[in-house]
Amino acid sequence: MKTKNQLAIAPWIFTIGFFVLWELACRVFNISSFILPAPSTILFAVWEYRTQLTYHAFHTLWMTLAGFGLAVVFGLLLGMVLGSSRLINAGSYPLLVGFNSIPKVAVVPILVFWFGVGWVPPVLTAFLISFFPIVVNVATGIATVEPEMEDVLRALGASKKDIVFKVGVPRAMPYFFGSLKVAITLAYVGSVIGEQNASNVGIGNLLTRASAAFEVPLVWASLLVLAVLGVIMYAITAYAERSMTGWAQRSQMAA
């Protein structure tokens, strides 16, 4: 019980400790707020710009969720295809990896050519950057179905499709949810990159404008808001994971 409480407060202790150390470092070494503003300065900026930050943060949130939603749907589908055919899997891996090695920052201008400034480029960037881990994990989950389970079903006359849908997909769910935790932070990074150069609103856009205007505390305040939002989205996904695939965690505990 004691341990449980400790585990619950540890994140707070560590986080607060981190910021306190940072603040101290800034004060002791008298670091210029242009180089590294103290947390107090940043928090002050957060308060000062709270309306703008909230407005833009919500926009970024929507962009992220839309891109993430696309990535989930598309990632699941592609993962299912790749997981059930070793041939397609082997064939498309280099393309996927190659595409994934291209920095998405370089892709944003191309998206603007095609779709103009607006909500499309951030959403698409979020999608493009985050679908890869989902595909990989879903495909792995489906491809690693226990051969014995497959035997049981095949001896009953089950088709490949039956096996994928009855066993492969549910079995891949823990992998899928695991990948969502990675994908959501990536989607988030993607929509911010998209907004930086191809949107009139959003934290990414705010960030660029703030740094163009040399509002260093505002830059850091935006980064802080990004980090906090990222943690929240991660926590939500982790919670979804726990509640949707409890069987995966508990089956280990029972063993």
Next chain:
Amino acid sequence: MKTKNQLAIAPWIFTIGFFVLWELACRVFNISSFILPAPSTILFAVWEYRTQLTYHAFHTLWMTLAGFGLAVVFGLLLGMVLGSSRLINAGSYPLLVGFNSIPKVAVVPILVFWFGVGWVPPVLTAFLISFFPIVVNVATGIATVEPEMEDVLRALGASKKDIVFKVGVPRAMPYFFGSLKVAITLAYVGSVIGEQNASNVGIGNLLTRASAAFEVPLVWASLLVLAVLGVIMYAITAYAERSMTGWAQRSQMAA
């Protein structure tokens, strides 16, 4: 045997097919080379600029490898710490996730501030962007040691350190190598981002200059080189994974 051959040539078929389709699409719809150049145009540009591309690609490669090397060392160490203490794990996760949600593009300027233009910012960006998956996977591998194995060792009087080094670390190796495949592409993206904003050489720098000079085919040629290099590095890591942790793959086949 037949399947094995098919699996070996599938990547080539798919990749070539992809480029052929792209070429056809460009010709049939007569797409302006400035919106989407045909692969033939890109390949021609690759040939034309081969000396520059090679020179800059090697630079990027070194930056990536240096950052990746740092990420491996640091990721392993931090992963070991997080994997062996639930308290530290719980405490530092939000910080790690928060940091990971910040687009690294926004961090590059800060690095330039601190370290000036040169090789440091690209290396550090590669490091910062790629250590997270390594930490997470190593920590997971260590934290999920079979309780029975732990019991056997504890009943012999093994210390926590003994257990981590004798069982945890070797056991985490497959997870570790799995994460390297993700980390290497990320490191690569990181060093390119770093070069775009803080280096006088490298593919990232070439990319910026080419797009500033409207040399669209050169931009795409750089992207192509990036993708190819990414695939090669991925393949090397995957090969290392297979040869270093063969036991993890084969133990399943034997079951």
Next chain:
Amino acid sequence: MPVFVDIHNVTHVYARAEDGVPAVENLTIRINEGEFAAIVGPSGCGKSTLMKLATGLQFPREGTVIVDGKEVGAPVKLAGMAFQNPTMLPWRTTLDNILLPLEIVEPHRSRLRRHKAEYVAKAESLLEQVGLKGQGQKFPWQLSGGMQQRASLCRALIHEPKLLMLDEPFGALDSFTREELWCVMRDLHAAQKVTIILVTHDLREAAFLADRIFCMSARPGRIVAEREVTFPRPRDLEITYTPEFSELVHELRGRIAQARKAA
């Protein structure tokens, strides 16, 4: 009685066998319709391979496999299987796990939705027979290993297969539960006249349940001895404590010991 499973002079090499040594070689075995056959043999001798051949999950390199009068060229679509490892799907309740074959095998597949209640009742009566009454709503990981194994037995039985393949299904059970399940299998076999092939390491189990016991040699597996079991049916557990029973087990032991030495 007609022959139901006819494996004739079969040699099988796994595609992934690195050494190319066959798993079974010149294997010939005939099992009659409605018969309860037991197969015993050392670990790795090819017992599971035999099962895979008989159900069409593997195709022999040489020889023929005929099941129910037809040569096997694809998975047979009528077999129920249960392994030592219960392979239940952790995201389905035990009941839903048991109903899984019905979602695949015709005619149940198309009837399942409309006649759900009927099938559920059937599954529950099976659960009761194996001593798991009322546990259907639990998830498999909430059951002990032995309970899971019993549930996997129900899954193998739900669609009333004509051929039942049991690969050491009672391995992880304590001797009581195991003996109870022997009786379940005995009654089931008496009631349905299904053909059963049981792989086991336990000679007493084989002696109590089977009509015929086949002994396999070490790899590459071949049938090296065959013993009719003549105890009258229905058999009571008490017979396992009779001297005749001990003698039969002792004799089987002797035969296998011989086969081992020969190899």
Next chain:
Amino acid sequence: MPVFVDIHNVTHVYARAEDGVPAVENLTIRINEGEFAAIVGPSGCGKSTLMKLATGLQFPREGTVIVDGKEVGAPVKLAGMAFQNPTMLPWRTTLDNILLPLEIVEPHRSRLRRHKAEYVAKAESLLEQVGLKGQGQKFPWQLSGGMQQRASLCRALIHEPKLLMLDEPFGALDSFTREELWCVMRDLHAAQKVTIILVTHDLREAAFLADRIFCMSARPGRIVAEREVTFPRPRDLEITYTPEFSELVHELRGRIAQARKAA
């Protein structure tokens, strides 16, 4: 003979037990130094829990656990353990797996590097005893389940523990290998006078090997019966086919059946 393991009136609830029902309750058991004790009981009754308590891997909520004269407050540092699941480390050869305890237990830990050859010889002689001569250089995943289990037995023995904990170590073996290992354990116990606690589901195994057999009730576990086994040592496998042996097994069965009904 002095008492070696003394578990007195122990109640244990797992920290993660959701229902808070104790795994064992008012458990009292005394095992003498050098004794071979067998524990039988239904699945989930707390046999493994008893082992964890005796080795200091779990601490009781109530009651006392005394091993070798000292109250247990930390893992005991002298026990060898083997489980049904062999838990070999797949990245080490079988030999290196067997040498693992020596890398941990003093005085071997500090001697290992210099006296490597001596220890390797010892491990190889153990491998030979369990019928795995020359398999030491293979990786565990290149061995069958039964072979792995035998190797894990070697691992439990290599540092000559004073207390040996065996949790269904012969579960996955065919009856031959199993009986061979019975003989290995018998000889080992005779030679080293180590105290052994064996958890098993197989009454014949318990009857053949043990000096005393303890029967546990269903959860929460308690000792409900205790039976001295008086067959003279050294025992030969043939005794398992004698009427007295069948009778003992039959009697044990009866006792457990009673205990089950009572629960």
Next chain:
Amino acid sequence: QAQTPVRFSLDWRWEGPAAPFAVALDKGYFKAEGLDVTIDPAAGSREPISRVASGTYDVGFGDVNSLVRFRDENPGTDLKAVMVIYDRPPFAIIGRKSRGISKDASSLTGKKIGAPAADGAFAQWPIFKTVNKVDETGMKFENVGFPVREPMLAQGEVDAVFGFSMSSFINLKSRGVPADDIVVLLMSDYGVDLYGNTIIVSQKFAQEKPEAVKGLLRAIMKGVQDTVKDPSSAVDSVIKRNDVAKKDVELERLKMVLEQNMITPWVKENGFGGIDKARFAKALDQIGLTFTYKEKPSVESVFTEEFLPAADQRKVN
């Protein structure tokens, strides 16, 4: 009456110099011409060119020198400049007195200069160097990202930077560099005879909707005139669109642009928006110093006056 939709790409974010467009929007000048204009920001004065070329945008506000280069690289895409906004480009080298930079171009020799790879001013260095006979050997050009250009100069990591006069000067001041330590070498004061940002349209748009282009330029003209008259309230229209901008800073920026780039003596004399053909031809020659033409263009193929409002409507004083 149906409004013609027009997508317009700025060169940069909503800052002071974009005031004429914001004013035209706010005062309904576009609407009055039957145009439904959406204005999007961009990340640099080259971006509008590729945006218009890709067809996603109808009109752009971008650098005419880059346009020349773009047309040469992509012979198929016919974009045209239709109205000059910056009669003199803001390209500049900004240095610090304390680091040995003075108004004398030769003070640059041997210095370390921050030069973002994608910077428009840096792109004109070959012209500057040639015209002023600066010896390049021993000079170091560091690729610093835009966000750190002025901070690096403020910190003394570099001696000077390439940049746009109005941005860099103000950014430096806001980093605490005393105004009298800042030296701005406006390239157009040093023989670099280029034009700056112009309104750019695609051939397709110009041919299909010539009236719309004319209307657009009329509306922009009015926006310019209003801005010149009352810069302060014009900046308010910008601030409305940029919730982190500060009025005093943006006003200063706008005033600098008006004075140095837009309302030059030549404009005061000849009216706003047009070109001096001889000077433009000279500019084309100078651009030839920065890269090799595949085919050198004529003045007419780059700039057309046909959509400009009548000269009397283009007076700005």
